[in-house]
Amino acid sequence: MRKKTVRDIDVSEKRVLMRVDFNVPLGEDGSILDDRRIRAALPTIEYLLGKGAKLILVSHLGRPKGVDPTLRMDNVARRLSELLGKPVVKTDSCVGPQVKEKIDNMKPGEVIMLENIRFCEGETKNDPEFARQLAELADVYVNDAFGTAHRAHASTEGVTKYLPAVAGFLMEKELEFLGKVISEPDKPFVVILGGAKVSDKIGLIENLMDKADTILIGGGMLFTFLKAKGLEIGKSLLDAEHIDYAKGVLEKAGDKIVLAEDVVVADRIALDASYKIVSTDNIPPDWIGVDIGPRSVETFARYLKNARTIFWNGPMGIYEIEIFAEGTKGVAEAVAESPALSIAGGGDIAAALEELSYAEKISHISTGGGASLEFIEGRELPGVTALQDKEFDEQ
Ligand code: ADP
Ligand code: MG
Numbered sequence: 347m348r349k350k351t352v353r354d355i356d357v358s359e360k361r362v363l364m365r366v367d368f369n370v371p372l373g374e375d376g377s378i379l380d381d382r383r384i385r386a387a388l389p390t391i392e393y394l395l396g397k398g399a400k401l402i403l404v405s406h407l408g409r410p411k412g413v414d415p416t417l418r419m420d421n422v423a424r425r426l427s428e429l430l431g432k433p434v435v436k437t438d439s440c441v442g443p444q445v446k447e448k449i450d451n452m453k454p455g456e457v458i459m460l461e462n463i464r465f466c467e468g469e470t471k472n473d474p475e476f477a478r479q480l481a482e483l484a485d486v487y488v489n490d491a492f493g494t495a496h497r498a499h500a501s502t503e504g505v506t507k508y509l510p511a512v513a514g515f516l517m518e519k520e521l522e523f524l525g526k527v528i529s530e531p532d533k534p535f536v537v538i539l540g541g542a543k544v545s546d547k548i549g550l551i552e553n554l555m556d557k558a559d560t561i562l563i564g565g566g567m568l569f570t571f572l573k574a575k576g577l578e579i580g581k582s583l584l585d586a587e588h589i590d591y592a593k594g595v596l597e598k599a600g601d602k603i604v605l606a607e608d609v610v611v612a613d614r615i616a617l618d619a620s621y622k623i624v625s626t627d628n629i630p631p632d633w634i635g636v637d638i639g640p641r642s643v644e645t646f647a648r649y650l651k652n653a654r655t656i657f658w659n660g661p662m663g664i665y666e667i668e669i670f671a672e673g674t675k676g677v678a679e680a681v682a683e684s685p686a687l688s689i690a691g692g693g694d695i696a697a698a699l700e701e702l703s704y705a706e707k708i709s710h711i712s713t714g715g716g717a718s719l720e721f722i723e724g725r726e727l728p729g730v731t732a733l734q735d736k737e738f739d740e741q
Contacts, residue, residue, distance in 0.1 A: 349736065350736050354736065362487075366387045366403055368405035368422045384425055387490050395455050406469070408462075409464065417462050423435075433457070435457070440480070469500045487506060487509040487512070488514050493713055493717050494729065521730065527722055531657075532655045534649075538662075540695075541694060555602070559602065562604050565661060565663065568626075568635070573592070574592035574593040583634075608641045608642050609637065612633065613632070615664060615667065615670075624639075647676070695711075
């Protein structure tokens with residue numbers, strides 16, 4: 347990897363400010379519903395503590411406008427403390443004299459969790475003065491929050507102007523796997539695209555069209571492509587403004603694009619809907635396309651079996667409703683069986699693969715929804731760009 351990581355710097359007895367993504371889902375009583383994001387940062391945290399760092403953690407939680415008592419980091423700090431088996435001191439603010447005093451009294455191997463960084467308005471504004479105050483707390487900066495790397499905020503970008511900045515292990519892993527997708531993927535490289543709207547996927551299509559050998563298309567966006575081919579799509583999701591775009595893609599990509607050949611159509615989007623499987627050239631009016639059909643899964647599986655690299659964004663159907671999750675499940679099975687390096691990116695595809703219990707069978711499921719898509723679109727992530735590059739002879 348081009349970026350320096352925690353392995354490349356000396357952290358012993360240093361104050362290390364580490365940006366983590368502890369933006370966990372909370373229940374109504376403020377309890378943590380899923381601590382996966384906290385657990386994902388443990389390898390870097392444990393490594394730094396093992397090296398004798400004084401670790402200062404910083405994260406956002408939710409979308410507070412100013413101080414919001416329901417979004418304090420106390421529960422997160424408590425859960426981290428349980429997972430680490432050692433105390434985690436939580437501060438009541440992000441910067442300032444009280445925080446400094448606590449840090450001055452730290453010993454190597456101790457952990458402090460700062461208050462929710464979005465309580466301070468300088469964070470999202472990337473205010474240089476606020477970034478400087480944050481940087482003053484530490485000697486070194488580590489970013490392990492890939493999921494927020496697409497935002498130029500004080501704790502993801504601004505702070506790097508004042509401190510040596512390197513990647514944590516989770517960040518490193520994301521960049522390695524996602525980097526493989528956009529630079530020199532082993533061929534055949536097969537892309538699976540699904541999800542809701544064509545308009546959300548234009549950046550992906552544009553950046554992957556030349557790199558991929560095959561692009562398999564299912565999900566809601568399929569129907570705009572079918573429409574572009576002049577087929578009847580009933581009441582299925584249509585992105586009317588992008589029919590011409592879809593036409594252009596089909597012309598340009600030729601055989602590269604493989605559209606689902608059969609679909610599940612339903613009379614309603616509900617668990618007790620009537621539904622049937624039809625060919626894509628035989629979608630009845632008034633019916634809604636909700637999933638890809640078994641023949642499509644078989645065809646997709648043939649491509650996936652021979653792939654060496656797979657990138658998957660967007661579920662194949664309305665997976666939130668169990669009876670319409672079969673297409674996504676079938677394709678997940680084929681990805682799991684393929685010898686290819688398989689990478690999934692996107693909020694819903696990550697959730698779907700977890701729910702359907704395929705998380706362990708995919709090489710890498712990105713933890714960064716929006717950030718992973720921007721990365722695959724070929725856009726620069728400010729939080730990544732800001733990290734130090736390895737020196738030439740280290741590469
Ligand atoms: P990701 O988060 O992986 O990038 P998207 O956000 O683009 O994926 O799409 C996810 C949504 O697409 C899900 O809510 C799913 O219900 C919806 N979807 C999938 N197939 C269809 C379909 N045939 N019709 C309507 N919506 C669909
Ligand atoms: Mg989504």
